[in-house]
Amino acid sequence: MIDQTRRGLLKGVLGAGVAGIALGSGLVPLRALAAPDASKWPKKAFATPGVDETIAELYGMEAEESDKISMDLPTIAQNGAVVPVKVETSLPNVTGIALLVAKNPNALAATFEIPKGTLPFISNRLKMAETTDVVAVVISDGKAYKATQNVKVTVGGCGG
Amino acid sequence: MASSIRARAVESGGVVSIKALVRHPMDSGFVKDSAGNIIPPHFIQKLTISHDGKNVFVADWGPAVSKDPFLECRFEGGKKGDKLTISWIDNKGESDSTTATIA
């Protein structure tokens, strides 16, 4: 037990050390094209359990049910590790879309910025731990709307 | 080394459809390896697609996005032959980028 803990700790320290060295010596490949800036990645929203709590954290408001959001996802996922999810909406002036998996440890799976000229459509593949509601949130004219669909997951997507 | 990004962009009726696949483990931090040790989280946090110097799509991803993530999106205003730049960065600061030509 003690040994295991110590090994875990050692590993953590070593891992951090290696990462530090890699950064320090410029081993991380420097690309001609600038990497995206992840400083504004919504860390807190990605660490929040529960759908409503996550929407509040992410957008600072509640989302209203809308039938103008269409979701295309399987009734029974063949494997929770790879569940295709498509969302499209006829709501106007869409600036953002988010995908939430209600029963995952943290609900938020992905958020998307939809700049002007980009269509309010996204397709992504997500992991789901168990049978769950999947919620699509759409920001239209500055307000949040949502739609929900249930997916049965018989083989969970959290390893094993 | 081969690029971690494979992308296809097709223009039809003024709309460009982009499909991309990124090679990445997307480890959630909730899974143990065969020896029972937690595999630390390692996932792409941000992926951007830009055209003509401006972003046409920005994704913020968490660890619930599947291994080797797939993405499809659509935008207006691109022409055949235009270049798109697709870039990602993960939670360890690793990144990659590629360009695709609209067909």
Next chain:
Amino acid sequence: MLKTKIISVALGVALVVPYVLAAPTPEEDRKAAVEYYKQMFPDVQINDFVNGQYALNEDRRKQWESLQDFPPYEFAVAEGQEMFETPFANGKTYASCFDNEGIGVRQNYPHFDQSRKEVITLELAINECREANGEKALRYKKGDIASISAYMASTSNGKAFNITIPDDPEAQAAYQDGKEFYYSRRGQLNFSCASCHVQNPGKWIRADFLSPALGQPASFPVHRSKWGELGTLHRRFAGCNNNVRAKPLPAQSEEYRNLEYFLTYMSNGLPVVGPSTRP
């Protein structure tokens, strides 16, 4: 006197090999299987059986089709191609070991080598090619060998399986051995391959949807969501055996190669669609 002797000899032969004589020929087996599945699934096009469960279940088919946009094995196939084209230390490549330089030959595997008297699968041929050129053999179930095999399969896409069983008692025996394996109940659960894939395709067994025997090997190697990577047919055999609590045999063991020989012969005429994806 002479006549009776001849008769008794003939009788003796008939007594010694009754099953082989009485058994249907491989071609009769194949036709019976095609007929059997056609009756079981009258709405399924014959070539669609290679898509396994996706030929039988609409919801699953949609998920599979959405993965075809950019299948998760794309990277592995590209790596397989790179390895296939990269010369060994001696300067030769895999192409030197195969007919037509290895391009578009998947549909001819496995085949029976009459001089060696054994079944040669594509993966075995890949490793023997490596060893003949001074390289180390690869592990058989996943990784590089699955990627190379997947690339080779991709160059045969759409070509009809053309497995031959030469007029050689040992080739016939290898086929019969594979057939016996497919139909023999094994493991503590007392299931044969056929219990699921002949008697119950199109049905659920817990969370798994059962595919028909016909067309089964045509999609290999496959990327399973469960594995998160590509695996070979023999990895799948071992997994199935393990599921019924039967001790799996080693990949590329004689038993599994004979099983592949039988199973792929059943799919003669159907198109190569590997690599593919499965749950």
Next chain:
Amino acid sequence: MNKTLLSVSLSLSLLVPLCAQAGAKEDFEKTYSEAVSTNENAGNFQWTTTFSTLKAAKSAAESGDYEEANAMASKALKLAEESVVQRKEQATAWKSAVIGG
């Protein structure tokens, strides 16, 4: 006299548990090796459960719990016997399941 009695009774009291122990160990070893050899007879019809039960028997024996070890070895023997029966049955029974046969 007294001394002899004492030493006899002492050695007896020491011997009893040792004997019981030795008996259980021998029983285990006998059953275990029988299970292993029966399992060999199953050829390529061996069951994964036989192996896991044999393993459980062995680790119980290593920890000195011969009662548990013996129970596990007997269970493994039974599983191995069933797999041998399965092998023998299937030598002909498989034909009854063949398509068109």
